[in-house]
Amino acid sequence: MKHINQSEFNRLAAEGYNRIPLTLETFADLDTPLSLYLKLANQGNSFLLESVVGGERFGRYSFIGLPARTLLRANAWRTEVVTDGQIIETFEGNPLDFIAEYQTRFKVFIPENFPRFCGGLAGYFGYDAVRYMEQKLARFDKPDEIGMPDVLLLQTEALAVIDNLAGKIYLIVYANPADSATPNAYAAAHARLDALAKKLRSPVNIPASAPVAATQVIRDFAKADYLAAVQKAKDYIAAGDMMQVQVGQRLKMPFTCPPLTLYRALRSINPSPYMYFYDFGDFQVVGASPEILVREETSLGGKRVTIRPLAGTRPRGATPEADQAHAEELLADPKERAEHVMLIDLARNDIGRIAQTGSVHVTDQMVIERYSHVMHIVSNVEGLLLPDMGNLDVLKATFPAGTLTGAPKIHAMEIIDELEPVKRGLYGGACGYLSFSGEMDMAIAIRTGIVKNGMLFVQAAAGIVADSVPESEWQETENKARALIRAAELAQAGLDHIQPA
Incomplete structure (x- = not known):
């Protein structure tokens, strides 16, 4: 990464840039992303993003968001900007309109060869953010035990980018030359980088992970009631109301271990393309999602938008032969x-709403993608974004994922509102970032747990179609929730408790 000196900084400031990145590059081959997170960030309003490709190898880059001073949070139709714990701005209206406008306040200098996520807004859009997009769904009155914001985004202006291949870490701190509270923004940013570099050489404070008493899973949606909901969905399908709908349930259990131990356990037993740990202070989000919601990235032809629908699951085989047999059986299953x-x-239609005419293509169709414990049928749909569209337009066109709702999408969500007893919250929404670079990457919030007030909340759904067997669909939700529940059990048993071989 190119280092910006004082004269270049002054020139960029004169050109009107109000966010200029200063960087520091050093070796980090003796650390892991987790140990670096513990050294640099381990407190509220910070995060760690990792990726495992194909269930077998880590993605090249990991991202650590250092504690953010400012965040955006939306509850129903009210959006607040919070800096250093104080509300400094309030907006009444559609939060997505405010977020789109808020991003225009930043004129950010992006050097060549910067990573696609180089700072910006990072966090989540809960499932109920769809109510900002569809008038038919504009209700926020479902029971909500968790009580987390519908949208929560951290304004990330200090981060660490870990190059797992090169064994290097790039520290990025943005300076605002227009900030009257920091007369010498360049020197202040450099001092911050120096302080972070010293932290890199400090020992790791490993969070306590001693064994604690095991707790039991609690289900507020009784099994009999879930089976009845599935049957009601089948009745709607038989009547021609829709083709498919995702009906879910929420599980919860007392959980008092440090939330990071849950992430440590989950990343071990369920490595996934999207792994994330967000510490929002009064609650934490821990996830290992296999599925992209939407990605927007720069390409030679313009901004490329990608959706990668994932549906159809089988367990991995115990032998290569069994694994192949499972894959063939999955691909041959007519349902x-x-x-x-x-x-x-559905993905083609969603991208088609925002893409250049003739640019939408299915680049992978019904291929098997293997993960640590399961395999899925996956396809890849891409299109080139219309020139006048931004990242919030992309989100509106694709949110929430059809794999978490059904088809037709809007009517399926009306049925979900009828059949599911509680507000979905984050589940079925999206976790990821809106980068200063203009790129966006959002994962579907599945295989994701919320830790709040001594409780762990986990949700999972099954896709109901005409020939669904209610008992089998209930079991599918249990299986999908199992990774988080198992991770919690491991954390309670004590991750660093030495087990006999």
């Missing part, structure tokens, strides 16, 4: 194929 084709069509 799984029909559901997946429907989701490909």
Whole structure:
């Protein structure tokens, strides 16, 4: 990464840039992303983003968001900007309109070869953010035990980018030359970088992970009631109301371990393309999602938008032969194929709303993608974004994922509102970032737990179609929630408690 000196900084400030990145590059080959997170960030309003590709190798880059001074949070139709714990601005209206406008306040200098996430807004859009997009769904009155904001984004202006291949870490701190509270912004940013560099050489404070008493899973949606909801969904499908709908349940359990131990356990037993740990202070989000919601990235032809529908699941085989047999059986299953084709069509339609004419293509169709414990049918749909569209336009066109709602999408969500007893909250929404670079990467918030007030909340859903068996669909939700529950059990048993071989 190119280092910006004082004269270049002054020139960029004169050109009107109000966010200029200063960087420091050093070796980090003796650390892991987790140990670096503990050294640099381990407090409220920080995060760690990691990726495992194909269930077997880490992605090249990991991102650590250092504690943010400013955040945006939305509850129903009210949005607040909070700096250093104080509300400094309030907006009444559609939060997505405010977020789009808020991003225009930053004129950010982006050097060549910067990582695609180089700072910006990072956090989540809960499932109920769809109510900002669809008038038919504009209700926020469902029971909400968790009580987390519908949207929460950290304004990330200090971060660490870990190059897992090169064994290096890039520290990025943005300076605002227009900030009257910091007369010498360049020197202040350099001092921050120096302080962070010293932290890199400090020992790691490993959070306590001694064994604690195991706790039991609690289900507020009784099994009999869930089975009845599935049957009601099947009745709607038989009547021609819709083709498919995702019906979910929430599980919860007392959980008093440090939330980071839950993430440590989850990343070990369920490595995934999107792994994230967000510490928002009064609650934490821990996830290992296999599925992209939408990605917007720069390409030679313009901004490329990608959706990667994932539906159809089988366990990994104990041997290569069994693994291949499971894959062949999955691809031959007519129910799984029909559901997946429907989701490909939904992805094409979503991208088509914002893409240049003739640019939408299915680049991978119904291929098997293997993860640590399961395999899925996956397809890849891409299109080139219209020139006048921004990242919030992309989000509106694709949110929430068809794989978490059903088809037709809007009517399926009306049925979900009827059949599910509680507000979904984060589940089925999206976690990720809106980068200063103009790029965006959002994962579907599945295989994701919320730790708040001594409780762990986990949700999972199953896709209901005409020939669904209610008992099997209930079992599917249990299986999908199992990774988080198992991770919690491991954390309670004590991660650093030495087990006999």
